Amino acid sequence: MDKLAAVDVVNIIAEFSKVIIANRDYLNELDGKLGDADFGTSICAGCCAVEKIIPELGSTKTGFALGKTGTTLVKSMGGASGPLFGTIFMKAGKALGETTEVGVQELANMFAASLSGVKTLGKSDVGDKTLIDALAPASIALEAAAANNSSLQVALANASAAAAQGVEDTKNLVANRGRAHYVGERALGHQDAGATAIQMLFKVFADYVN
Amino acid sequence: MDKLAAVDVVNIIAEFSKVIIANRDYLNELDGKLGDADFGTSICAGCCAVEKIIPELGSTKTGFALGKTGTTLVKSMGGASGPLFGTIFMKAGKALGETTEVGVQELANMFAASLSGVKTLGKSDVGDKTLIDALAPASIALEAAAANNSSLQVALANASAAAAQGVEDTKNLVANRGRAHYVGERALGHQDAGATAIQMLFKVFADYVN
Amino acid sequence: MKKIINAPDHVLQDMLTGMVAAHPDYVRKLPDYNCLVNRLSPIAGKVGIISGGGSGHEPAHAGFIGKGMLDAACIGNVFSSPTPDHFLEAAKAADSGAGVLMVIKNYSGDLMNSQMAEEMAEFEDVKVARVIVDDDVAVKNSTYTTGRRGIAGTIFVHKIAGAMAARGADLAEVKRVAEKTVANVRSMGMALTPCIVPIAGKANFHLADDEVEIGMGIHGEPGINRCKITTADEITSVLLEKIITDLPFAKGDEVAVLVNGLGATPLMELYIVNKKVSEICAERGIKIYRTYVGEYMTALEMAGASISLLRLDGELKSLLDAPADSIAFKQF
């Protein structure tokens, strides 16, 4: 597989939803260490809403399903993560627009857009012990893969590995600001829930092309 | 001792206050079985107020100290027992009035007045598992003693014994109405707190004349 | 016992001080008496309305002092009746010469102390009448009562009598509508947790983690039965069934509803109860004219709620509709 078609994007969205729903309690548990233990419930509500609209996602434009998934997440999640995950998909969709095929360069473009959208909305950055700490390294890995003309498989494998490492790194972060700040040293050893969901997203992408 | 003078009445009131104050926790505990465990606190507050006015109780009229004690109890106790114990002393005082000496007949008169006052105010009667179950038999004992021309010592010993028996009898009562009604069978085995205080009053009288 | 207090035997005085400090435009305190008095009272020609009882039921009763409701309230220690002199002084402060109605809940202590005050008032040339509220349909007798307890339905008596007095009616008329209110109001409560009287320092009963007490009184007196907690809908149905069949409230009746929190119950839960109340009334053809949801007659930090229904006629409706501007009950 060289490029993802719109239908592949829909399949990936469907698979991501399945994975998230299966990990609801785990994500709640992770959020419980640094926050209010509702991230799993919240993103699960979002993914359930997404599952319901999967039949409506058919289109030749790859951006369509992503954008629609984003607005669905925004409308169904609430909390802090709703706008953030919504933005990730909405910005990704907007970056792809009417494109009918997604290659490595497109993947790099779309997640760069997602990353910048999240940073702006969340007023946060790398090192704040948030989902950005998984999204940023994955995005960088994709840009490197695009520069190196890597295959889709290699690009997504690298991105997934980078996201996984990013999640691992959140364990060692004591944030200077934001929600993880107040727990201070107590946050050490715990990985961020939102970052974990991002890693799951990249793993679904990587597994799909294999 | 044949008759009680006004000063004896004051001494008895003072002694009664002492006894009650010493039995605060015990009376609370008894009330706790059938009510809200505040009777000791309540009557103790009354007796503390009475102790403060003891110096003002000097008079040749035996009714004066009793009446003043009654109004003091009413003003300082609150709850259900305040008006009742206040009435006991107020009615007793009123029955004696300007009398300078209290013999058996006077004792019978004063507690008959107390009893009828309590029944009217409390809308209660013998068998309701209240202080009436101590006051009524004591009052009857005094009337019998008066009819038999018994001595003060015998009359008060009988009254005290009758009150004690009355308290004992409250253990076996399941009231048909009033505050002990709702606890029903659960009230069995527990003596009434108010009746216990009445018994203490008669015991103080009996001990004083010995 | 975990409370924001200074000392168990200071709670009444500290609270009174805090209330006057918060609402100097509504109330003043009588020196030497645990009585709060409407800043405007006595109001010339108006019958005075006073209420009294133990504290621990806030905002009842002093919180209902204000235009169109109470002229004064006398407040006892926690869950303990004030003594007659406090009732008397409250009555005197409320009296403009037109007489005073005492609103008393049916508890032995309140009854006896207020009755003594009524007798004392004669000597002070204050015309006093009393109305005894006994709206709780749960049990016939209870810890402090012979007959039914007076609970949250008392608020309606304050409102109706207050409005009638504000209209300039005489004492007999004010008493008449107060008694009419008592005759038409029925209530019942339930509790999830006990409360702690500060001076006692510990709860006087225990409820298991999954138990509720149906018919609980506002001092923690036992109710009808203790059962496993079920849904809000079921609990509401049980309470309302008992209330409706008692009067009985019938199809076509118009009612005012009061969903009252006992202290620790979130307003969210009271509204959830009210949802079911409105559904049951609709099913039964009972028309809801007005609804009040909130904390009106509490039992310290007890978790639980009571429901009151007041059957209305034209007169009661217009009195209920009248504006009121008290500390805790305001209506434009």
Next chain:
Amino acid sequence: MKKIINAPDHVLQDMLTGMVAAHPDYVRKLPDYNCLVNRLSPIAGKVGIISGGGSGHEPAHAGFIGKGMLDAACIGNVFSSPTPDHFLEAAKAADSGAGVLMVIKNYSGDLMNSQMAEEMAEFEDVKVARVIVDDDVAVKNSTYTTGRRGIAGTIFVHKIAGAMAARGADLAEVKRVAEKTVANVRSMGMALTPCIVPIAGKANFHLADDEVEIGMGIHGEPGINRCKITTADEITSVLLEKIITDLPFAKGDEVAVLVNGLGATPLMELYIVNKKVSEICAERGIKIYRTYVGEYMTALEMAGASISLLRLDGELKSLLDAPADSIAFKQF
């Protein structure tokens, strides 16, 4: 978990149904949206005021819908921000064409969802401005915030902005006084017990039988320190000290005071706190212009209280004094 509810995931809908049933003269619900709207809104020519946030803080925020306060509120799940479409629909329902001010408490979720709504509103031709309330002086950052949390001081923002809008001021002017209120209000709370989010089913922290948490947030977020419970006077002093030195409030300042219950604290205890508040203000020469005591911004059944102080100038005083007739905040 012991609650009077039907099911953890029904609490929001059941509550909204119960609220509308209780107050049909004040609010209507937007079909398909968790938004309650003033029955009279949009009011021709008037700037709309809306507030939104998670539920569990009742009466905040829908309880402040009414004349002189809010036109609409959108309500999320317990302690969770509503999604942007709910903010948007609330804004649309409140807009008469004069624009809408959104009153938002400083929590990441509320901020982001309302910001998205603000962006979406542009496409719907609704002029929206936002004011962010961050009155809690306890901690700089917390579970859901960057910067200070918004807590009970928000009530003053509703009141002042609502009054300004009722006067017919334009959106910029309404926003100006709202921001002036935010600039002059400081709050801090403390808790005695945790609360339980229905869907979680258990408390997310624990306090020992003799512990209090000073600076606790309204979702149970940690504060400054956990210490042994002392007297109401001491606790009040600690909170007020932090509040007063923060702005700082100075001798000669005139303030409005809000002693707010977090859900399970008896009104009696809130008045006891207010006693000390009034004493401290008197000592420091801070003049209390108005005091509010009660439950305005709660955290489900959490026991505890917060204190808010708002420094007033002539403009804020007259806006605070303006009448208001909302469900839970009424002022003649």
